[in-house]
Amino acid sequence: MNSNVRVGSIELTHPVMAASGTAGHGAEPAAYGALDSIGAIVVKSIAATEWAGNPAPRVHPIAQGMINAVGLQGLGVQHWIEHDLPAMAAVNASAVVSIWGRSVDEYRQAAQLLQDGLAHSPHRSTVIAVEVNLSCPNMNGHGIFAHDIAMSAEVMRACSLLEYPLWAKLSPNTDRVIAVAQAVHEAGAEAVTLINTVVGMVLDPETGRPALGNGGGGISGRAIHPVAVRTVFDVHAALPNLPIIGVGGVTSGWEAVELMLAGASAVQVGTATFADPRACFKIAKELTAWVQSRGFSDVASLSGLAHRGGLG
Numbered sequence: 276m277n278s279n280v281r282v283g284s285i286e287l288t289h290p291v292m293a294a295s296g297t298a299g300h301g302a303e304p305a306a307y308g309a310l311d312s313i314g315a316i317v318v319k320s321i322a323a324t325e326w327a328g329n330p331a332p333r334v335h336p337i338a339q340g341m342i343n344a345v346g347l348q349g350l351g352v353q354h355w356i357e358h359d360l361p362a363m364a365a366v367n368a369s370a371v372v373s374i375w376g377r378s379v380d381e382y383r384q385a386a387q388l389l390q391d392g393l394a395h396s397p398h399r400s401t402v403i404a405v406e407v408n409l410s411c412p413n414m415n416g417h418g419i420f421a422h423d424i425a426m427s428a429e430v431m432r433a434c435s436l437l438e439y440p441l442w443a444k445l446s447p448n449t450d451r452v453i454a455v456a457q458a459v460h461e462a463g464a465e466a467v468t469l470i471n472t473v474v475g476m477v478l479d480p481e482t483g484r485p486a487l488g489n490g491g492g493g494i495s496g497r498a499i500h501p502v503a504v505r506t507v508f509d510v511h512a513a514l515p516n517l518p519i520i521g522v523g524g525v526t527s528g529w530e531a532v533e534l535m536l537a538g539a540s541a542v543q544v545g546t547a548t549f550a551d552p553r554a555c556f557k558i559a560k561e562l563t564a565w566v567q568s569r570g571f572s573d574v575a576s577l578s579g580l581a582h583r584g585g586l587g
Contacts, residue, residue, distance in 0.1 A: 340496020
């Protein structure tokens, strides 16, 4: 059976990838499974410079998932190229680099540093795409980039200097997600990643105050899976020619299949990996087994079937 799928100009050997921020520095998953059995590893979002992130506590468990406000802590693009990229190359990983910024200029700086650094790196072929994380606060307008159609498009144009395929990671916390998806596609994104976390808050029963140091945070895990399925379904219905990477609450092969049926070309596994570092590999096997059991000759044929009569 053929497990290859195409996302824009890229062909992945399998539709299942590790989501940003859930696979350590990128090389660690090699200790738990064969990296050639999954499509890619999306690295934790990095900015142009070092960023300290939010105050602790940053993570709190909830039923069916977790809530976090890590705040995109990281050591910056140059550090990643010098220290983490060689480690990923050493284990034959395929890397999707996630970048972020607090202004259009910061996104442009991150993109330029990444482009220049990779141009001189002997490991540049390890990187197959760049995922632009648009679910970040805009320090100028204090909103979220992915909630603003024009600003999202401007960020994508700023990142178009990169000589790698661009994906845009979008937020579900807006009623403009279809319009934003169309705008970023027109501005250079080959694909969109749907969804990022859902906003929420948990209070500490002892103090009555927010459990996270930042106050609110983003909910992830199985609790948000139906939101991810609906968002992927709606965006695919409106923009059927736009490749989608589905992410949100994938804890089993069926949930990966579900996102593909809704319209995703590929999927990412995130929070499940915190409970089981082998989750990504297990889900990839379960997806393949499900496809074979239903008599399909290739995984890619699942994409969008819910819009074309389903499995009947």
